Amino acid sequence: MENPSKIIEGGVEYSLGDFDGTTVHYDFHRILIYLDAKGKLLFGGNFKIHKSDRPVLRKLCAYTIRDAHTCKALGIDLKKGLLLSGPVGCGKTSLMKLLRHLVPGSRHYEMIPSRNVVFSFNHLGYKTIEDYGDSGCFCFDDLGVEPIGRHYGKDCNVLGEVLLSRYELYLASKGRIKTHATTNLNAEELEDIYGNRVRSRMREFFNLIAFGKNTRDKRA
Template identity: 40%
Template structure:
């Protein structure tokens, strides 16, 4: 290494050299911190059941300004808040967090509104899609539609609290009709239910609302599908006399 000790620097030159060295070190450290920030995984909030309840009620009132929690839906709202927050208290009954939700009740009692209100959450987000739309999509796109609804729905992590794939809530099960695609007639929802049942990773990512009772589900889809639904889902039901909130 060349020895430069014989070179004499003025005080001004020494000061400038030190300034340039400090400047270079500053920018190296800034670049290192920036690179570390890029590599660091973002931290997303995790809602408690109470926090999720408050968020869901805000969502519900955006859909229905007069929405309210009362004796007709209070117990169900509490269960949904516990479930979609991943709270172990949900399992104090006969329910399981690793299963989906099958929400049953009469027309107009608020099933769809509640599921839409809880769809955006930090534990188990999902998209709500009507069964009629699913059947129509099969008529238009065939096997491509079946595949799409038989897997997770791709999602942007920054919109869904870090989740890259979200589940589905199939709304109004039983209101769809069998559909044809190039002459191939199919009970579309029955096929999707069986497809999702066969994938363990989708067990807690598959939800439904329906006006049907267990016997009617069996009549429309067969005993095999009825059995699979009970294995896949926590059945939560409104009382038979629940008020029509569409008033």
């Protein structure tokens, strides 16, 4: 039987925990070793898991491996998606890309820059809102800094409309089809951009996980 607690990367086998034949009992320390190695393969040798980021990463990992006990203790709802917020350069996008590799064979979300959704709308119109709003599992990167959409002279808050559609999809699928996002903005700033209705829906189908506002810029 294949052992799902082990992953081979670059010819090296990494153990994420212990497998008893039916269940993987994950070990956070071993997960960190794997993520650090995988991060270097994906993003280059300068990638590093910083000790100060471990509290956030613990939450993200517990959600990704579907550790119901830890998630309950941390106030994380496994039926909801993730809204990962924090300052520019703190590593949100890299972590969301990295976490997709933690559970081989699981259904992966597609990383989509929010601005690309708007560019698609400008070209294709409301079909874009259907494409991103009615199906699929996505992580919308840099939510809130995308421009306003414009198609045939009409302006549209594209991501606001997509999020409303994604909320309906969340309800219809009973949480099986999730939406994730990263953002540099806080709740008040998101509400200013998308309005109270969208912000209210976001509270209902996102788990908010936030880096501290003083988190260092990893790109510096």
